[in-house]
Amino acid sequence: MLQALDAAAIRRWAAVSVRSLDAQREAIDGINVFPVPDGDTGSNLLGTMRAALESLLRAPVDERSEAGAALTVLAKGALAGARGNSGVIVSQMLRGLAETLRDVVEAGPVDVGKALVRAAELAAEAVAEPRAGTMLTVLTASAAAARKTRSNVLHEVTAAAARAAADALALTPQQLDVLAEAGVVDAGGRGVLVLLESLVTVVNERDEPVVPYSNTVSSPVAAREAGSTEFGYEVMYLLDSTTDSKTGALRDTLSRLGDCVSVVGDGDGLWTVHVHCNDVGAAIEAGVETGRPHRIMVARFADAEGVPSRFRRNRVVVIPARGAGIAHLFRTEGALVLEAGDDDEPDVWDLLNLITSTGAAHVTVLPGDDSLVGIADEAATRAVAGGQDVVVVPCVSPVQALAALAVHDPARRAGDDVVAMAEASAATRRGELVVADADAITWIGPCRAGDLLGFADGEVMRIEQGPTTPDKVVTGAYAVVDRMLSVGGELVTALLGADAPEDLADALEKHLRAAHPAVEFVAYRGGQRDSVLMLGVE
Known part of the structure; x- marks a missing residue:
């Protein structure tokens, strides 16, 4: 583990940052919804860091x-x-680091903490109207944490900065309504976290970039990364042969022409200028009056309509699931799963993050539990606000989610596919064996804690007095499946709970072969702890 950052470590940090940004570029682009649900923040960050690395590698x-x-x-x-x-x-973040460490051969923990503070200061000065909930917020939080960590261990300082950045990033939806409505964190803030975690990677002397959750100047088009839709052009150029006072006046002039104004320097006579505006000529003329503009880039946002969508794939199915066994079963069927413990309540934001990180234009959510339907609905509503087409298919049991997933066809029209899954779910009757955890009154009489309850479509239809034994589980399973098949059925699906007897699946198969020979049977080890057995009849 490194105790100080030398020149070689700086080069490795730049290289790891480029690799990590490259790996996460599409994901960051996909969550760039501030202030409109379209952008290329990941691409911009990657292009900037590539240019920085190339400059360093070419330097004497x-x-x-x-x-x-x-x-x-x-x-x-x-x-x-x-x-x-x-x-x-x-x-400007890099400039702040460079200013603080300009004469330093090897940067230790204290040096790095001071440098991050200056990096945050210069980054904030680069924005005409800073907003809370953006990458500036994330960078400021990381700098404060690094400065407060009075440690002589470099890893502790950089790790504190990265943790604080992650915490600040998670809070960005609470600071910007558009992020909350879309169910995403700030894209630029996520980029800052990538850079800081890349630094932690280098300090820990690892080869692979740390993933938090896991273009050229002549480009004629651009996606709108930020700013009002009132302005149709992005103008950027480099500027030299000027002074601080003149560039201050230039910033004021550009602010009257448009928004997203940045006029920032490297501390050595070179400035970069950025503005969104409608009067391109005036923006460039202002630069000519200030100094010598060069490498001028003008991009028209309207032309970006032909740029590929931020979505990387057409459709996916997402399922929040309780228990590792059921989650594994859904994954083997091709779904993306948010796994929660048997006693845990899945978080809306976790489900939102999974939905938005899929990069899919259309997402079908199968709750698989009556207690998860509300969470799925809320997550879907927020994801739709971010530009995704998200539909929740009502499923109140994992067996219904399995039935819906079985008819999923990615080649079918999205609307038709949702209808087919909804019909399959609705046509699946459900049964269950549960051990009562308290005394209660049911439709068929009283039960005591420890009794085995048999359910058919949500209603108690059998009570086996406790204590629950393997024989009583088998008898109860026969009763439930017979009741469900009394109105017909072609396929019985069984999900065996963690406490199910080892021979339960074999016993059910033999019973069905004798009593209902035309019915198919399939059993899976679900591993759920809230029920001994789940049954589905189609």
């Missing part, structure tokens, strides 16, 4: 032999190659 040896010098080259490369608002902010 004497310019990258010390940590401070390497950071200076990295920051200048990021500024020159900055893409979009997020790229500009990252360039």
